[in-house]
Amino acid sequence: MVRISTPGPLVPRSSGFTVRPEPKTVDPHYLTDEHRAWREQVIRNANGRCQWVENGQRCTKAAPRHRMFADHVKERCDGGAPFDPANGQCLCGRHHSLKTAMARRNRAYPGGG
Numbered sequence: 001m002v003r004i005s006t007p008g009p010l011v012p013r014s015s016g017f018t019v020r021p022e023p024k025t026v027d028p029h030y031l032t033d034e035h036r037a038w039r040e041q042v043i044r045n046a047n048g049r050c051q052w053v054e055n056g057q058r059c060t061k062a063a064p065r066h067r068m069f070a071d072h073v074k075e076r077c078d079g080g081a082p083f084d085p086a087n088g089q090c091l092c093g094r095h096h097s098l099k100t101a102m103a104r105r106n107r108a109y110p111g112g113g
Contacts, residue, residue: 042088
């Protein structure tokens with residue numbers, strides 16, 4: 001019988017200590033009256049319905065059945081206007097998470113790497 005050797009683990013073994021993540025904190029921007037007013041206007045402009053379009057079809061999720069997020073089209077960390085309704089779109093939770101993940105990936109790998 002032939003014995004196949006396997007390489008060691010790719011991740012070093014843990015020392016056994018538990019590391020707790022930093023507690024999540026809210027960016028003070030999101031607690032301002034200006035942000036609340038902007039959020040309400042963005043969602044109202046979309047009639048409370050997700051504005052994500054895929055394959056020519058707009059998402060059907062809408063408030064109050066689904067939670068809606070007022071999302072910055074151009075994210076604030078990328079220089080987007082924080083309170084301009086034209087820089088806002090109403091997104092359901094799924095599409096907000098998807099859009100945010102794509103923006104983070106594009107920042108981390110600008111050339112698509």
